[in-house]
Amino acid sequence: MKALTASALMFVILLGALFIYVAEDIPAFGDPYSPANRWVNLSIGIDARSHVVESLNHGVVPDILVREIKNRGLPLPEGYKVERGGEEGWKGWDILIPKGEMFYPNLEKYYFIMNEGNRLWIYRYSVPVRWEERCEEEIGVPNMVTAGLADYRGYDTLGETTVIFTAGVSVILLLRRRGKL
Amino acid sequence: MRVRGKGKEHGQEQKHKRDVIVTTIARLMIPFIQMYALYVMVGTEGAGGGFQGGVVFAASFVLFVTAFGITRGRRRLPESWNAALSSLGLYFYAGIGLLCIILSLFSAQYLNYGALPLWEIIGRPETRGLMITFVVEVGIAITVMAVFTSIFFDLAWKGEEDKEDNKEEGGE
Amino acid sequence: MIIPLDLIALFFLVVIALAAITVRDLLAAIVLLSAYSFIIATVWVEMHAVDVGFTEAAVGAGATTAFLIATLARTRRWEKR
Numbered sequence: 001m002k003a004l005t006a007s008a009l010m011f012v013i014l015l016g017a018l019f020i021y022v023a024e025d026i027p028a029f030g031d032p033y034s035p036a037n038r039w040v041n042l043s044i045g046i047d048a049r050s051h052v053v054e055s056l057n058h059g060v061v062p063d064i065l066v067r068e069i070k071n072r073g074l075p076l077p078e079g080y081k082v083e084r085g086g087e088e089g090w091k092g093w094d095i096l097i098p099k100g101e102m103f104y105p106n107l108e109k110y111y112f113i114m115n116e117g118n119r120l121w122i123y124r125y126s127v128p129v130r131w132e133e134r135c136e137e138e139i140g141v142p143n144m145v146t147a148g149l150a151d152y153r154g155y156d157t158l159g160e161t162t163v164i165f166t167a168g169v170s171v172i173l174l175l176r177r178r179g180k181l
Numbered sequence: 182m183r184v185r186g187k188g189k190e191h192g193q194e195q196k197h198k199r200d201v202i203v204t205t206i207a208r209l210m211i212p213f214i215q216m217y218a219l220y221v222m223v224g225t226e227g228a229g230g231g232f233q234g235g236v237v238f239a240a241s242f243v244l245f246v247t248a249f250g251i252t253r254g255r256r257r258l259p260e261s262w263n264a265a266l267s268s269l270g271l272y273f274y275a276g277i278g279l280l281c282i283i284l285s286l287f288s289a290q291y292l293n294y295g296a297l298p299l300w301e302i303i304g305r306p307e308t309r310g311l312m313i314t315f316v317v318e319v320g321i322a323i324t325v326m327a328v329f330t331s332i333f334f335d336l337a338w339k340g341e342e343d344k345e346d347n348k349e350e351g352g353e
Numbered sequence: 354m355i356i357p358l359d360l361i362a363l364f365f366l367v368v369i370a371l372a373a374i375t376v377r378d379l380l381a382a383i384v385l386l387s388a389y390s391f392i393i394a395t396v397w398v399e400m401h402a403v404d405v406g407f408t409e410a411a412v413g414a415g416a417t418t419a420f421l422i423a424t425l426a427r428t429r430r431w432e433k434r
Contacts, residue, residue: 021291140307161274161320240415
C-alpha cells in the first residue's frame with residue numbers, strides 16, 4: 001500500500017465522516033421552521049379594530065401599521081399592493097413588493113398580516129427579500145453573487161465542488177488503463 | 182549513456198520541431214493568464230469567483246501543453262501533484278467549515294464562518310468576507326484547476342504513452 | 354438589454370447549432386461549438402448576467418473546446434457516411 005494511497009484513503013474516510021455529520025446538520029428541505037424558510041414574526045399585536053381591517057381589505061396599508069413597522073426600523077410598506085392571500089390555515093393579507101421594482105421582477109411577499117383572536121400579527125417573509133437587505137451588513141463581500149454562492153448557499157457550492165472532484169477522479173480511472181493510478 | 186529505446190524516439194521528436202513563434206508567444210502569455218486567473222479568483226468585486234479563476238488557470242496549462250508538448254507539460258505538473266491538488270482544494274473548503282465548529286468550541290453550525298475566533302478582532306462580517314475570499318474561493322479554484330488540467334492531460338496523453346508502453350513491454 | 358440584438362444573436366445561435374450538427378468535418382463542428390459558446394457568453398453579458406457570461410466564456414470557449422480537440426486527436430477526423 002503506497003504512502004499516497006494510504007493517506008488518500010484516510011482523507012476520503014475523513015471527508016465521508018464529515019459529510020455524514022453535515023447531512024445531519026442541514027435542516028430538512030422545505031421544513032417551514034428552518035432558518036431559511038421561517039418567516040419572522042414581528043410580534044406587533046394590533047387589536048384588529050374594524051377600520052384597520054377595513055383599510056386592509058381595501059388594499060391600503062393602515063398608518064398605525066406603518067408606524068409600528070417604522071419604529072422597528074424595517075422597510076416601510078407604504079403604497080404597496082395589499083392582497084387577500086395566505087396558504088390554507090394561514091388566511092390573512094399579503095403586502096406585496098410592487099411589480100417591476102428594480103430587484104424584484106415578479107411579486108415578492110414582503111409582509112404577511114394574519115388576524116389571530118382579533119389581534120393582527122405581522123410576519124416578514126420571503127428569503128430573497130431577506131438576502132437582499134441583510135447581505136451588506138452580514139457578509140463583508142462586496143459582490144452579492146459571491147455572498148450568495150459561498151455563504152448563504154455554502155452547502156450547495158460544497159456539493160458542487162465535490163461533484164467536480166468526482167468527475168475528475170472518474171475521468172482518471174476511466175482513461176488510464178496503465179494500472180499506475 | 183543513451184537510454185535504450187529512447188534514441189529513436191528523440192529522432193522522431195525532432196521531426197515536428199516546436200514552432201518558434203508559438204513557443205515564444207506562449208512563454209509571454211502564460212504568466213499573464215495565470216495572473217489574470219488569480220485576479221479573477223480573489224477579486225470578489227467584479228464578476229467571477231473560484232470556479233472561473235480555476236478554469237482560466239487550467240486554460241493556461243492547456244496553452245502550455247499545446248505550445249511545449251505533452252511530455253514537458255507532464256514534467257511541469259506531474260500526476261502526483263495533480264491528484265494531490267484536486268483533493269487539497271476540497272479539503273480547504275470542507276476543512277474551514279469544520280474549523281468553524283471546532284474553534285468555536287462546538288457552538289457554531291458547520292460552515293458558519295462568523296464564529297471563528299477571528300471575529301473578536303475584526304468583527305463577524307469581515308471574518309466571513311475574509312474566509313470566503315481567501316479560503317473558500319481559493320479552495321474551489323485549486324480543485325477546479327487540478328481537475329480540468331488532469332482531464333485534459335488524460336485526454337491528450339494517448340499518443341506518447343501507449344508508444345512507450347508497447348516499447349517497454351516489447352523491450353523486456 | 355437591447356431586445357432586437359438578443360433576438361438576432363439567438364437566431365444566429367440556432368443557425369450555428371444546426372450547422373454544427375450537419376457538417377461532416379468534426380474539427381469544423383468543434384470550432385462551431387466554440388463560436389456558439391462565445392456568442393452565448395456575449396448574449397448573457399449583454400443581458401446583465403456577467404457572472405454566467407464569464408463562466409460560459411471561460412468554460413465553453415476555453416476548456417470544452419480544448420477537451421474536444423484533444424478527444425478528436427484520438428478519433429477519426431471525418432464522420433462516417
